[in-house]
Every structure is written in structure tokens, then in C-alpha cells.
Amino acid sequence: MATSHSEQNSCLNPRGAPIKVALIVYNGISAFHLAVPCMVFQDMFVDKPAPFDLQMVALEDGEIRSSSGFTISFANLTTRSSAQLILDADLVIVPGWPDDLPTPPYWLLEVLKQAYQRGAKLAGFCLGAFVIAAAGILDGSRATTHWAYADQLRQQFPDVVVDPKPLFIESEGIMTSAGIAASLDCCLHLVRLFLGSSLATELARVLVTAPFRSGGQQQYIPTPKIDIANFKVSFGWVLEDISQHLNLEVNVDLVAARCAMSRRTFTRQFKATFGCTFGDWLLNQRLKYSQQILETSDASIGHIAAQAGFGSESVFRKHFKRAFNVTPKQWRSSFSSRVTN
Structure with a gap:
């Protein structure tokens, strides 16, 4: 046996x-x-x-x-x-x-x-x-x-x-x-x-490698890029504008109104188009933007949290760790593209 x-x-x-x-x-x-x-x-x-x-x-x-x-x-x-x-x-x-x-x-x-x-x-x-x-x-x-x-x-x-x-x-x-x-x-x-x-x-x-990276540490999966221009015009220009101003506060009712839709219609059509809720899409955009800043600048974590629209450093750290299972500092250490002397 x-x-x-x-x-x-x-x-x-x-x-x-x-x-x-x-x-x-x-x-x-x-x-x-x-x-x-x-x-x-x-x-x-x-x-x-x-x-x-x-x-x-x-x-x-x-x-x-x-x-x-x-x-x-x-x-x-x-x-x-x-x-x-x-x-x-x-x-x-x-x-x-x-x-x-x-x-x-x-x-x-x-x-x-x-x-x-x-x-x-x-x-x-x-x-x-x-x-x-x-x-x-x-x-x-x-x-x-x-x-x-x-x-x-x-x-x-x-x-x-x-x-x-x-x-x-x-x-x-x-x-x-x-x-x-x-x-x-x-x-x-x-x-x-x-x-x-x-x-x-x-x-x-x-x-000369890490003695232990737990199996639970997540793979570094690049965020798929969505070509907004290929979607309906009513979504396209609004979401493009939001993507360029992620530091501003956003709510579903305001976005739906800008798309000339009721909240219910906007929510239904957004989910059908993108496969996720608007809240999930916005969080993903903010996380992706924060990754770019971490990789290309010396900006403080608090500054990055504000620039990406998280409101506070603690909220940013919580969402980042939940999404990637590493801290913003660890991400910067692994992926920073800055050349150091």
C-alpha cells in the first residue's frame, strides 16, 4: 500500500x-x-x-x-x-x-x-x-x-x-x-x-536570493489595458477624463449623469461593457497609476496616495496590499526603473 x-x-x-x-x-x-x-x-x-x-x-x-x-x-x-x-x-x-x-x-x-x-x-x-x-x-x-x-x-x-x-x-x-x-x-x-x-x-x-518567498505571495500580473475609444462614446470621453484626474473625488451618480444615463442604466451597461463594476474599474485605475508613480519617482507613499485618489495613506496601503500581496515600498524596491548612482 x-x-x-x-x-x-x-x-x-x-x-x-x-x-x-x-x-x-x-x-x-x-x-x-x-x-x-x-x-x-x-x-x-x-x-x-x-x-x-x-x-x-x-x-x-x-x-x-x-x-x-x-x-x-x-x-x-x-x-x-x-x-x-x-x-x-x-x-x-x-x-x-x-x-x-x-x-x-x-x-x-x-x-x-x-x-x-x-x-x-x-x-x-x-x-x-x-x-x-x-x-x-x-x-x-x-x-x-x-x-x-x-x-x-x-x-x-x-x-x-x-x-x-x-x-x-x-x-x-x-x-x-x-x-x-x-x-x-x-x-x-x-x-x-x-x-x-x-x-x-x-x-x-x-x-543570493530571498531565503523564503511564501507560496501565497502573488504573481505580478500586468493590468490589462482597456482601449476606451473602442467603447461607446458616452463612456469613452468621460472615463478618459476620469483617468486623467484620478486625484479627484468621483461618485457613480455624477459619472452616470455625465454619460446622460440614469444610475441604474449606467451600472448595467458598464458591467456589460467592462465585466466589472465602476467602483472596481476606478480602483484598478488608481492602483495602476500608483504603480507607475512608485516605479518612476521618489514621491512619498502619502503623496502617491493623494495623487492616485485614495484619500489617505492607510487606505492606499490596504488596497495595494490586498491587490498585490506586497506593500507599496516592496513594489518600488522590485520594479523601480530609476537609475541610482
Whole structure:
């Protein structure tokens, strides 16, 4: 009987044997997605006893071509030996998947299911979530992927509970992560799960990266730009004017009157046109504007709150943290475009 994931301890090899990691390698693999798990689970232990035994698993015989154009030779590896490496692993990583989302090989899906049922942990970085979902293992569980592919994951696998906001999600022994950089966070989290926080923090220090970005930290999703000119004239010029004067107080009754509509008609037509309420649209515009100021100026948080129309610094901080799960100061630190001497 397979061991349940809730019963497993932090180290799958209590007798001290290296933890076996199977890294799936496929045609079109991203060089970064390949390099991150190699760095964390192998290269960081060149001069010391390695707690992990990393094996690359080729999905095709012969050579694998990366998305960057170089090739990796697996001349002595067959699909049969690849399957056995997966079945023997304590951790199986699918580091992304090609952007056109080809159907994973049937044999791969079968061995992923068998490995998971045996008690191995699985990790799907970025589009790798599609491969694990195709195996049926994610049905009924929460999962994430790159925000640009979240709707496609949801449509293709309706039984998976897709949440595009977190950097990574751990659910019943399966890890799924967001875009490229989040794979590093996910790898460090896996080290933490297997061997504890001390080693994960040491690796992060050597890699000069944050020792811990929680899975709950949200992906940085750019706000879709709405071309107001394509909508009804009665909306277009009014909303354009509001967008240019976000520091001014606005209420629905005034905006509806400016659009020559009753409040009820305006509310109904706005929702039908934009897919959200006017209040949500206005908040989104103010947040987007505040991001621009944070990224391009030294203005104080209080000044930005006033310029973006939030009324007070505390209200601004509350809405910003709720929307992006980071503070305005943290956003500026990550995305400031100013050149410092």
C-alpha cells in the first residue's frame, strides 16, 4: 500500500541515502527551467556530500534540443530506463512544458501516476502543471501556473481548482509554481520540506536570493489595458477624463449623469461593457497609476496616495496590499526603473 503524503516525514530516506530526484527533460525545454533544479539539487553540493541524487530523464531517445538552440545528448538513455528513473524517484520535477502545450507521452502520464501512488512528491514548474494535470493527479486539488496560461489550464482541466495568484501551491504532495523565477522559490521550498529550513536558507544565501518567498505571495500580473475609444462614446470621453484626474473625488451618480444615463442604466451597461463594476474599474485605475508613480519617482507613499485618489495613506496601503500581496515600498524596491548612482 502506498504511503499517504500526510504520513511522510521531512526526509524520505531516513537511513541517510540521497533523496532521488528525477528531472524531466524534453524537446523545447527552457534553459532556465533546466538550470534551476540542477543548481539547487546538484551543483550547490559539488564540494560536499550531496543529500540529493539528481537524474535527468529524457522523454525521447538521442538528443534533446532546448528552446535556446543547444542540444543535450542522452545517447544511452531509453524511454524504458527513463520510466524506471521516475518510478524510483522520491521527487519528480516537470520543469515547464513547451508553449504550444503538446500532449504528454502516454507512458509518462502512467509512470507519474504510479510514482505518486507509491509516495513520491511531484512538482510542476510553470507550464509543467499541465503535464501533472493531464495525468489526472490534480483533479479536485488547487494548482497554479503562469498567469497567462491560467484560463487555458482551467478550461482544459475543469476538475482542477486553478488559482493564478500564488507563486506556488503545495497540495497533497504535489507542487505547482508560477512563472520562471518562481521555480527557484519552489525548489528552495522543496529543500525545506525534505531537509529543513536551515539548509534551504544556506542555499538561498549562496545563491543570493530571498531565503523564503511564501507560496501565497502573488504573481505580478500586468493590468490589462482597456482601449476606451473602442467603447461607446458616452463612456469613452468621460472615463478618459476620469483617468486623467484620478486625484479627484468621483461618485457613480455624477459619472452616470455625465454619460446622460440614469444610475441604474449606467451600472448595467458598464458591467456589460467592462465585466466589472465602476467602483472596481476606478480602483484598478488608481492602483495602476500608483504603480507607475512608485516605479518612476521618489514621491512619498502619502503623496502617491493623494495623487492616485485614495484619500489617505492607510487606505492606499490596504488596497495595494490586498491587490498585490506586497506593500507599496516592496513594489518600488522590485520594479523601480530609476537609475541610482
